[in-house]
Amino acid sequence: MNCKYGMTKIKYIIILLALIPIVATAQNRVKGVVRESGGEAVVGATIFHKERPATGTATDENGNFSLGISAKKGTLTISLAGYDTIDIAFDEQNRDSISVTLTGIEIEAIQVATKALTDRLVATQIGAEVISIKELAKTPSLFGERDVIKALTLLPGVKTESDASSGFQVRGGTSSQNLILLDDATIYNAGHLMGVFSAFNDEALQNATLYKGLIPAQFGDASSAVLDVISRSGNPRKHQFSASIGLLSAKASAEGPIVGDKLSYFASFRRSYADFFLMFSPEFKGNIMNFWDANAKLNYHIDSMNILTLSFYGGTDNMGMVDVMDMNWSNYTSSLKWLHRYNDILSSQTSLIWSNFNNFSGVEMREMNVTFEGFIKHYGLKHNFEIKPRNGKHLINVGLQSTLIDLESGNWTVNILHESEQRQAWKNNIWVNEEFKPIDNLTLSLGLRLSLFSVLGGAPYYDLDSRGDITHTYNYSKGEFVKTYANLEPRFSANWRISEDHSLKLGYSRTTQNIHAIRNASMSTPIDRYTMTSNIIKPQIADQLSLGYVAMTSNRDFEFSVEGYYKNIDNVYDYRDGKTFNSAIEIERILLGGSGRAYGVEFMVRKNLGRFTGWVGYTLSWSENRIDGINNSQWYTASNDRRHDISVVGMYSFGRGWDMSASWVYNTGQALTAPSGKYTIGSDVIYYFAERNGYRAPDYHRLDVSFSHTKVHPKYTRIWNFGVYNLYNHYNPFMIMFEEDKTAVTGTKTMMYSLFGILPSVSLTFKF
């Protein structure tokens, strides 16, 4: 067993914990809960002491808030983008039990934006983007679907991998370096129909937060970013139903009380039906192409101190050709969460978490029967204490998580040949994170996370030579510790409120990642091969430093922000030259490890108020890798490097239920490896590659537009949504291939494959 940090380091942790000030003073507090008109808790609403705006807080995931105010009476201002702002008076009688109901402002579209500027000025976390499903701006929809991940990619520093991919890249990282959580459970390959849809049905979501800069110590296992998605709880007061039909899919949801306002439910189901139409086509009747997903959540308010929630997600994609080819992949997750409030200061959240991602592909033709499959299963327990001392100047999170991971990196058959590699690991994390205000205008967030990753026996482990050949095989018994990696991950963030309208932010974070997706191409696919940290493969370790500035006009209408970052990642893995995913079942034999680095600066100008809202974002960035044995061991441009990234988003409310939105995106073309010469071997033309990713694909740009009309009837609401994807029909690069051309004197040609031209869409939704 190799433990990098022994007792001495653990002592440091204890000392650090002890040094964190948890001193409660006798200051008075104002407490309450913020709900929607339907009764659902509102998460992330900001509450300010109107007479002293520098004093503020935000609601937690149950809608609760607690704000230290010494004045005996005054006024609170409660606001959240997408809702009417409310002022409410408090005095000695109601200061412990303020109840606020927010009313949404035309909220019937997925709305993506960073939080209102006031939040951005106050928020300590640098590089955190909160996406509220019922917040602000309406972004264009694709196929009538409002896609949280597609919308994310309109923010600076976040880019889509390519058309037909639900993968997103954050600050020079790859999509495999992101952690996607749904109610604490991990989702892999969060896409349907090869990425045309994301795995998240917007009807089932409460909110989502993308941590692209500083990741709080409660989160880890991602060397690039964490997307934390919270699913929706059912309305505890009345039954509500929704049904929507679009060009390619339909969905329905239901929610309401089961037992009084104690127990409520939410359930949604979505399915594509393109394959129903395929049956009528002689040419395509043998094709299979469908997906479904379902979300369900039970919420049990046991009493004022205890809430129990049980959530479930399941989704499956099927693609193939009858009797020839079959491909499917699934995500199933479930979490049981117990929220317990001990007193005004201390609360806890305990979760049992399970997730299962699996994929399968098979081909049977020309006397060959080939199958490939793999899975990743998580079984976990998470416990987090939240401490809010009475002085209102501290917010402390202390917790632990323990997870057993069962991962099959490959299981294939080629006729009678059958090989598989399945391994287990035990992951344990302990964290402490404190947000506090040492002085009025300065907020600090200090965090420390200990990551312990133990590789477990029960499967062979190896020693390899420089060629990747096995020199020794270790056979540990099941459950035996093969190797333990211990890493301390410090997190730091500071927000200096220079004035009412300006703030400066600084952040540093170290994160580790132990599940690695290995890809031949720059784009994720549902059949990517995954592996875990082992005796040979080391944890990815990412260090990121960010510095940002946010300013807003005094009327809060316009905001400007700029953030710069530098990130270094150790133990980045790629295939050896001449190897592909099925070159060997022992995955370490086909990989080489190295380093990555990314740096850039993000600019954003927003208009927040009025009929017209929107933003312009620009990112200038670099992303590079260096891996011994690849590109002559020199630094090379990473395939996900996009030097310039621009997004322009505009939304206009015409009134009377009509809304319009448009977005234009531009990226520098993807870095690609193209040949610099050619030669023949036998009768084949072989390309000579002088350097990795030394060329660029053509630039990517497109304009999307959508209109929606909402009509509120006494008994139901009807929403039409019309969208046009890629309005000016620009074909963007999806794949670049180098092919023989017998008609050309050079004998070769460069082909660019594109997926989507102009795509109209329409959807109709009823809610009642």
Add this chain to the structure above:
Amino acid sequence: MRTATNKLKISSLTLFITLICLCTTSCKFVIDLDYKNIEPIWVIESEVGNGEAKVKITHTKNMESLALYNGIDAASKVIITDSQNNSTELFYYEECGLYLPNQTINTTAGETFTINVEIEGKEFSSYSKVEEPVVIDSTFFKLVSSMPPGSKSLTCLSAISDLSIGNELRYYYNRLFINDELSRWSISTNQTAVQGVISLAFPLRYKKEMKPTDDTTRHNIVDDGDWLRVEVRSIDRRTYEYFYSMNVGDMSGSNPYPNFSGGCLGYFMAFSEEVNEIQFFNKNVL
């Protein structure tokens, strides 16, 4: 030049609207890429087996150069040496663009050969081991399942027995010739053997069943009376890995494993070979 292709021909308007998003808008274009030029790199293709040897020397060309790859007389020395240090020099023959020996080379299984080539003062060398030969039990033609679903396609199948002892991994380089013209090559291992028999499959097109629009320049078109020759070479792992990495190179954007020392491209293959010939008649297709 733009060559948008509409791959779907669907009569149903509904189906068209549904699938337009996924299929009909996909396009492919020929684009101009500003290729970088590099200094030419020598390429050596060399083989020894069945008592013969041949070496072809070329060099890389820039991507936008003419597609001519004839062997050239560039080497001042081409020597193949066996395990007993018996060396054979090869000489350039203008008519075929190859370096050939003036004598038969004894290539028995188990023997390792070394090649040394000198070009413009630079030395390049490689080595390869002759493996035990296989036995081709049978070669026949069969209609097998293919794409699109439900369709069958003509395939030449060969059943191979490897009599080598033990569970060693064995490697093969396979070629199909139609009327002495190379149709297709492949590499394989004995991992997929069923009861010791390895199956090789070469897809074919029957000339009389081709549509007027089909590509007639393909190298796998057969007609009644054509002679097909299947060659199976037993090769060593080093050679197999060269061809394997060459196969996946286009996909991964990487060059084949270096097989020569000295910085040139290409390979040196020592082999033992088994050959089977069969005449094609459509009436005999299973």
